[in-house]
Amino acid sequence: MRKIGLTLLLCGIAAVPVAAQDTATPDDFVCAFTNECTEAQADDNSQDGPAMNAQGGRIGEADRSFSLSTSGNANTTRRQQPRATPRNTARNTARNTARTPRVVATQPGRVNLSLSFNVGSATLTSAAQAQLRSFAQALQRPQLSAMRVAIEGHTDSSGSRASNVSLSQRRAQAAADYLVAQGVARNRLQVQGYGFDRPLQGRRASDPANRRVEAVRIS
Incomplete structure (x- = not known):
């Protein structure tokens, strides 16, 4: 029984591929095709973000303001306040860690769309949609609005040529039809x-x- 159960579990995993990454944003696709906005994406994530103090904690409004209280020793009050790390340092850290594009051009103008399908099927999963x-939103952005794209389907060598x-044609067509619907x-x-x-x-x-659908810039 344990062997049968394990076999069914493995078959179920093979039948429904799991997306290897989270859903990409339109900005991710724009970056992959233009290579122009990686810095802007990082700035978006770090801008208006909380500044960090020397202990790695957030600096609240009370930390940023200067205390005007006359009670107690002013010098002691100043020494008790945590020393703030410059905001630029926090922003630089955010640039390095906060944003990693979810799609990357494998070659100039060629992007794996990372679409998932059931085995042997051309039906788009909810993750693929x-x-x-x-x-589709990226293709309607000003940076890509004039771009023509080839949607290419590929498989591995399981089964006949x-x-x-x-199958690869039907998967590419399903992707293209969905883009048109959008x-x-x-x-x-x-x-x-x-x-x-x-x-x-x-490979x-x-x-x-090799099972993939790619978008390739034509013009």
Whole structure:
């Protein structure tokens, strides 16, 4: 019974791929295609953020104001206040740690959309739909509004070549159709399925990592 239960569990995991990362934001996609806004994203996260004191705690409003109380020794009062770390230092730390783009161009103008599907299916999961909603919003941003994109489907070499070409085409088409439903003009999109003919660099065709849908900048 334990073996049967373990087998069913493993099959269930294989049938529903789990997204390897959180849903990307439109800014993540803009950054991946333009490489222009990484610094701006970091600034957005650190701007108006709490300053930090020397002990690593937040500096509250009481910490920032100078006490005008005449009771007690003024020098003692000053020494008791924690020494504040300059805000610039806190911001620099935030820039290094607060924001990591959730999508990265694997090559200039080529981004893995990180879409998930059930095994053998071209039906978008809810996570894939969320990812495509963000991408659709990015495509309507001023930085990308004139960009034409190829939506390319890829598989690993499990099964026949014909079935994999068909599956990769249907997955790419499903992604493109969803983008159109989100307001992206269809004439900006080109759809192509390559099956397992174009594995990732350094990967065997049989590697499951080859199962992907990519967006490639055409113009």
